[in-house]
Amino acid sequence: MNLRSVAADPTAATTAPTAELVDATASLGGRTVWSGVNLTVEPGEFVAVIGPNGAGKSTLVKVLLGLLPLAGGEARVLGRPPGEASDRIGYLPQRRSFDPGLRVRGVDVVRLGLDGDRWGVPLPGLGRIRRRRGEDDRRVDEVLRLVGATGYAQRPVGRVSGGEQQRLLIAQALVRRPALMLLDEPLDSLDLPNQAAVAALISSICRDQGVTVMLVAHDVNPILSSLDRVVYVAGGGAVAGTPHDVIRSDILSRLYGTPIEVLTTSDGRLVIVGHPEAPARNCDRHRQQG
Amino acid sequence: MIPAHWAAQGPGVGLNWNLVQDLRQLFEFHFMVNAFRAGTVVAVAAGLLGWFMVLRAQSFAGHTLAVAGFPGAAGATLVGLNPAWGFFAFCGAGAAIIAAVPRARAGTQGAGFSEESAAIGTVQAVALALGFLFVSLYHGFLNGINALLFGTFLGITDAQVGVLVAVAAVIVLALAIGGRQLLFASVDPDVAEARGVPVVALGVAFLLLLGFAAAEASQITGSLLVFALLVIPAATAQRLTARPAASIALSVVIAVAVTWLGLAAAYYSSYPIGFFVTTFGFAAYTLAQIATHRAGGRQA
Known part of the structure; x- marks a missing residue:
């Protein structure tokens, strides 16, 4: 993967991943949200976490923060168990204003x-x-x-x-000066110009400050051009890949269960077209799992 | 004990509009000195905790805790104890009950406020009903019920002042130690929790302290007018400035000022202290509203 030096903390060995999940299982109130998840985030990466509502994107963030203990498997954040490195994590919760x-x-x-x-x-x-x-x-x-x-x-x-x-x-x-920023839907409820501006700000922070960024998003279009990797969470699991591996019409359509088209613009950028959060689909999801 | 309306009828107690003489007269009697001591201590505690209560939008909980003091004080009088102990016991118990409620909604994050309100309302209704029962059980109590509900400043003993000071000291010390974390947990609970701030424990501790502050304030303003000291100074201060440190200081200053003015006004008239404290507070709040409104919509 794309390795960059970590300006914020030179002691953080570049060999150790910033965040790591090994065969991890998370459950909320007795219900398994996802299981068997293997994930490695390298220092300095800009990673987007996508997936339908209720698939466990925020759960992933909570696990990395140490707010939710894993039901199985192992997690390490900044080389330590989750929660022990919380002073080096910047967190932006999914939020109401x-x-x-x-x-x-x-x-x-x-x-x-x-x-x-x-x-x-x-x-x-x-x-x-x-x-x-x-x-x-x-x-x-x-x-x-x-x-x-x-x-x-x-x-x-x-x-x-x-x-x-x-x-x-x-x-x-x-x-x-965190080594890792966990941003839960920071672009939600912003209008388009603000989405673009905040997305540009986040990716410049990632690049200039050498901060690893994991960003939960509904709509990856504003950040797609600067992403190193995409983690998609769906169907009780999570898989990571480069944007070109994951952002494909067939994969996204299967992921969200609704037709989604990925187009390539003349300058090589990817654009996602469709309704990844079709309301009817989300209702189904919650009913099946609940 | 000093009979009610003593102040109005006693010889030599009348406003001369000579400031020095009036002030000297105000502190001429020991009961009045004690009233000022108690009032000041109570105002500081209420101004501090009231500020956090307004910030956390827990005014309803605060009001319920104050009302919970009424059956406490009535019950204490019924069994022959000092009402102060009843205020503290019932306000503390009320805080414990309210604090126990939100934990029942674990896992629903953020969305439990309506349930909390319903539970708090239930506690308040029971408290009022119990208070009325105790008053009914204690025949010929009618004169005292006004003091419990609407406040009194007469007959505060040195021992009572000592208790008020001790409880207020605990409140001030607790806020000096944990105030910043409480501010973080109040403004931004999710991030605070992720940073390792004990958000839930702080919420419980805050309610208990609020219960004690309400119990203190009840002894001056009465159960029903506790808000004069808990809400009005804090709301006025937050209206005037958005700087936390300045706002907290202002809240305390306003609480102390309205208490002193209220005590002086009650001393020179035959009307109850709770009315005066509330009226001066209301005036301050109204002026703050007008001032910030006229300062332009940018801040307000």
Whole structure:
């Protein structure tokens, strides 16, 4: 696979995969979501996780975060069992937007990504703490600039647009210089220009900051050109491949159970046409499994 | 004990509109000094926890905890105990019950709020009914019920102030240690959980602290007007600024200010303290609404 140096942490040996599942089985409430999954994500890769609703994409993310223990098999993240490396993972959950009445600034939300899990409150006047606060301030400013959110970071987070919130949340996930970012449908509920802009931002973070990115997506079109690999989750399992292996009309049609066409544009880009999330199909799925 | 309406009828207690003299008069009697001590301590605790309550949109839970204090205090009086113990016992128990409810919906992530509301409403109804029962069992209690529901500042003993200070100290210490994690867990529970913040445990601990804060505030404003100190200062502060540190500080300042003003107003009149505290709080909230509205739609 495509190996890149990991700028964020040079000690992370390039030989060790960023995330690894071996014969893994996950179950939720006694129901097996997927089983027998083997998956390796190498450092610096940009990986998309696709598949129908209810197939277990978010479950995969939760397993890697250590929030859901595997029912069988083995998982390692950044060379350690899931959950032990959580301070080096940036996570953007599948989300609702913030409540419009939430009276906390965007910059505060980003800052909580940096120090929200620390005990105690910072007291002014203590030299060491003040120095660390200065560093923290600089880091928060830096990521806000990186995602282009400086202009609205001082406004209450519930009052900025969905695209702006998503940028703030990416900044929050990025603020601790993670080695791995797990993004659960970051492009959902964004309009097309915002989808393209946020997708470009994520792929530039992956490339320039050397962060491994795993992104759960319904629609891979906005990120297709920069993807290294695609993991598709469906039918109780998961398989990984390069975009050209997986993004094919026959495979996607089988995966979603609805006709999907993959076209190649004149400059060699792939474009997916069809309705990967046909509502009727999803209802069927949940009924079969539930 | 000082009889009700003493303040209005007692000799020499009247507003002269001479600020120095009025202030000296305000602190002339020990019961009034104690009222200010107790009121200040209670306002600090309520201003702090109320801020997180408003942020977490748990006002209904807070209101129910406050109402739970009413049967506690009535029951304590019935068996001859100090009402303060009843407030603490029942508010604490109410918090434990409410905290136990959300865990029943494990696995449904995020979508359990309506169930939680129904459970909290049930607790509130039972609390009110129990309180009414205890009041009925205790014949000739009619004068005291007003104090339990709408507050009093008379006859607060040194020992009571000591208890209020101790409980408030626990609240302040707990927030000093875990406040930032609680903020993270309140604003962004999913990410906080992934970062190893004990979101569920913090939620339970917060409800217990909120119960104690409600029990404290009940002893000044009465069970039904606890919101004057728990909600109004916090909502006003959050209206005025979106900076968490400034907002929390402002919430405490407003809570203390309306309590002092309320105490002074109640001292110089024959009307109940709960009314004055609520009215001053309401005025502050209204002014904040108008001010931020006029400051333009960008912030508001």
